[in-house]
Amino acid sequence: MATWTVTTKTMVILEETGPPHAGSLLTIDLDAIGANYRLLAERAHPAECAAVVKADAYGLGVGPVARILARQGCATFFVAHLDEAIELRGILPRVDSAAIYVLNGLLSGEEATFHAHGLRPVLNDLGQIDRWSRYCSAESKPLPAAIQLDTGMSRLGLPLSEQAVLFAQPDLASRFQLSLVMSHLACADTPEHPLNRTQQREFSTAIQHFPGVPASIAASSGVFLGPDWRFDLVRPGVCLYGVKPNDSGPNPMAQVIRLQGKILQIHDVDTPRTVGYGASHRIGGPTRIATVAAGYADGLLRILSNRGVAHVGEIALPILGRVSMDLITLDLSPLGNATETGGAVTPLQPGDLVDLIGPYRDVDAVAADADTIGYEILTSLGSRYRRRYIGAPSAPSIAEAHA
Numbered sequence: 365m366a367t368w369t370v371t372t373k374t375m376v377i378l379e380e381t382g383p384p385h386a387g388s389l390l391t392i393d394l395d396a397i398g399a400n401y402r403l404l405a406e407r408a409h410p411a412e413c414a415a416v417v418k419a420d421a422y423g424l425g426v427g428p429v430a431r432i433l434a435r436q437g438c439a440t441f442f443v444a445h446l447d448e449a450i451e452l453r454g455i456l457p458r459v460d461s462a463a464i465y466v467l468n469g470l471l472s473g474e475e476a477t478f479h480a481h482g483l484r485p486v487l488n489d490l491g492q493i494d495r496w497s498r499y500c501s502a503e504s505k506p507l508p509a510a511i512q513l514d515t516g517m518s519r520l521g522l523p524l525s526e527q528a529v530l531f532a533q534p535d536l537a538s539r540f541q542l543s544l545v546m547s548h549l550a551c552a553d554t555p556e557h558p559l560n561r562t563q564q565r566e567f568s569t570a571i572q573h574f575p576g577v578p579a580s581i582a583a584s585s586g587v588f589l590g591p592d593w594r595f596d597l598v599r600p601g602v603c604l605y606g607v608k609p610n611d612s613g614p615n616p617m618a619q620v621i622r623l624q625g626k627i628l629q630i631h632d633v634d635t636p637r638t639v640g641y642g643a644s645h646r647i648g649g650p651t652r653i654a655t656v657a658a659g660y661a662d663g664l665l666r667i668l669s670n671r672g673v674a675h676v677g678e679i680a681l682p683i684l685g686r687v688s689m690d691l692i693t694l695d696l697s698p699l700g701n702a703t704e705t706g707g708a709v710t711p712l713q714p715g716d717l718v719d720l721i722g723p724y725r726d727v728d729a730v731a732a733d734a735d736t737i738g739y740e741i742l743t744s745l746g747s748r749y750r751r752r753y754i755g756a757p758s759a760p761s762i763a764e765a766h767a
């Protein structure tokens with residue numbers, strides 16, 4: 365598990381959003397995102413470090429996240445949807461200082477919208493290349509766009525058959541500004557997987573057809589595969605938000621979020637009884653239960669029923685019974701045991717907060733409890749938490765940090 369850097373610097377609340385009466389609290393450390401960007405940029409150097417902020421910056425809020433990244437010197441952003449790109453353009457209005465790519469590609473009829481907002485499509489097939497070419501010809505403007513080549517995901521990007529057509533007729537990409545050639549790795553979080561090298565070789569050969577055009581294959585995990593995968597630009601997403609790039613060694617990324625659930629009720633059960641839907645947990649002896657205001661509608665995945673834990677400091681409190689939509693129930697016995705063994709733990713009361721994701725259980729640990737990946741934990745957090753964005757009163761820009 366990652367170690368949390370206990371900072372002594374002054375942190376202030378920079379922004380608060382979300383429902384005003386929400387009991388549970390999601391704290392997002394913008395300085396940690398800035399530090400993660402700088403670490404990735406240093407790793408990637410001399411390649412450019414872009415940032416992926418799709419899905420509302422992996423659920424953390426694209427406004428504050430994109431602004432802190434831009435302040436670190438990030439000049440290229442990727443989102444999945446056209447609407448996400450339009451929103452991001454509103455946050456970063458200067459087209460000359462923020463290139464915005466739309467990974468999901470160019471659908472029919474969207475050309476003028478891309479143009480009007482200064483956005484760059486990632487052209488994923490020959491039809492999209494043709495569409496952008498025609499639009500640029502009609503407008504007499506060689507507008508920028510990326511081409512994506514599939515090298516092993518079989519998801520988005522030109523399949524091999526279309527790549528052969530494009531390589532035989534380079535003119536197909538001559539009527540717009542080809543600003544990036546990219547591909548995507550399937551197994552970058554498993555450094556020893558042979559597909560990493562296979563895709564790297566295939567991509568290296570393919571980009572020889574585009575001399576002088578910047579190339580990119582690495583997302584977060586790819587940055588850590590080594591220099592052969594960095595090319596001219598890297599596109600990390602999840603590592604910016606504190607998730608580990610792979611399983612080898614400690615997580616180099618700073619933790620970004622802390623999720624605290626508010627206790628609504630303390631429930632003393634002294635006769636044998638069951639807990640929650642489906643009566644999936646039976647209490648034998650006297651037990652004190654805390655009912656907390658967060659459930660599967662708030663990203664506490666239902667698989668965490670009878671399995672996940674919350675924390676009070678380092679003391680883990682097991683989730684008893686099923687996770688419901690709005691609530692979880694926690695076994696407070698470990699606190700009693702801690703008191704008996706001499707730990708001075710003040711009893712919990714309604715209104716107190718317990719850590720659901722935090723210093724003693726980070727995003728990756730919760731993901732492991734839930735048999736999933738950090739990406740799903742982050743993007744499932746939902747919109748019902750009070751969100752508190754913290755950071756130093758004036759976070760240094762990358763230029764200031766290196767001065």
Ligand SMILES: *Cc1c(COP(=O)(O)O)cnc(C)c1O
Nearest residue numbers: 416548583584585599600601602
């Ligand atoms: C989501 C995505 C990324 C970012 O991936 P992370 O693993 O979050 O760093 C980069 N490139 C493409 C094509 C993506 O879809």
